[in-house]
Amino acid sequence: GGTWTSLNANLGDKPKFIALANHPTNTAMQRIIAIGDNNVIKKSVDEATWTTITAPATVTFKSIYYSKNTDTLIATATGFDAANKVFLSGDAGTTWNNITGNMINIKMENAIRYEGTDTVFLATELGVYMARLNPAGGLMGAGWERFGTSMPNVRTSDMEISYTTKQMFVSTFGRGVWMIPLTANVLPVNDLYFSYKATATKNVSDLIWNNPGEIPLQKTELQKSTDGSRFTTVETYTDNRRNSMTAYTVTVKEPKEYYRLKYTKTTGATVYSQIIILRNDGSKTMLTVYPNPTSGIVNIQNETLIKTVSITTVAGHIVAYSRPMSNFYSFDMSLLPPAVYFIRVENKDGIINTEKVIRK
DSSP states (O other): OOOOOOOOOSOOSSOOEEEEEEOSSOTTOEEEEEEOTTOOEEEESSSSOEEEEOOOTTOOEEEEEEOTTSOOEEEEEOSOOTTOSEEEESSTTSSOEEOOTTOOSSOEEEEEEOTTSSEEEEEETTEEEEEEBOTTSSBOTTOOEEOSSSOOSOOEEEEEEETTTTEEEEEESSSOEEEEEOOTTTSOOOOOEEEEEEOSSTTEEEEEEEOOSSSOEEEEEEEEESSSSOOEEEEEEOSGGGTEEEEEEEEOOSSEEEEEEEEEETTSOEEEOOOEEEETTSOBOSEEEESSSBSSEEEEEEEEEEEEEEEEETTOOEEEEEOOOEEEEEEEGGGSOSEEEEEEEEETTSOEEEEEEEEO
16 A cells, blocks of 8 residues: 555544545645544645634534535534524635525534535435525525435435436435435426527527536427516427527517527426516616516526515515525515516616516
8 A cells, every 4th residue: 555644734633524625726636624623624725735714603513515626615513503504605615604594403414516506415314405506605495405205314424426327325324325316307407508699680689598418308499478477489499409509599579578498308397497588679688587487486687786676466565575685586486376476676776677477
């Protein structure tokens, strides 16, 4: 065998946690993060120089996941503090964002991210939980939810993902090792791209979409609406164009035209893309609301920072209000009875946009 090299960095006699990640620029190096028995957290980007990371006040970290090729850290906390269980850092530990959200008050073991997606998993004393990260550093939609079925409610001590076979393996206390496939049936569809590009001709725009191929599609339908609620299919693709289109040219004749993609997977399940709204002057509205209609989560995305969001009935009664202070916000429409609602978004500059959403 080779020779062992000591990397001790004043972590005490019995360091209790260590994790590795690829170095973002030097493939010959590993980035290291460790927690000592004195609860000191240290990281190294070159396997030699160590710097200290400070956890949020009153919080003791049990584990830290170091995302591959990024500075994202996901940490789990010890104990039964209901408000402080899971934390996210986008700058390698300089600042932390509490993403405990709706997580129930049970013991956390560790966390892992499905690299290349916004999906995060938690190993807990009652199995595995899953959530999606939004671009602002919080949680999308309803937050944490139990992942998969059939596994008993036992302590899950560790998780590993095979990117070759697209499977997750977990070890449990007393119930052995379990596996679950990470297919499009159980993971959110977040790799489907649908966008817009203006052309030199007024009122003429190009729609662009792309599926990297990891989500098997049976067909793709381009759909259009003039009111944002009643969509009709314009084109159906079962050939290569179901996965990608570099330019589908449309001439906008109405004051507003709404476009979306309806994807049908090989399993028969369907999912919709975000909605692109084109105006008669050839520009794109700053506000995107999707999916619409919906019986569950509605996502609200804006090109500039969202200051306030209010959801009102047709009669003008406010049924929900929030101050996201980010470019993204999600709301669970299942909390409201089926009806037509209006989403009013005010951005940081005081500009107001309103879109209609159907709670089906």
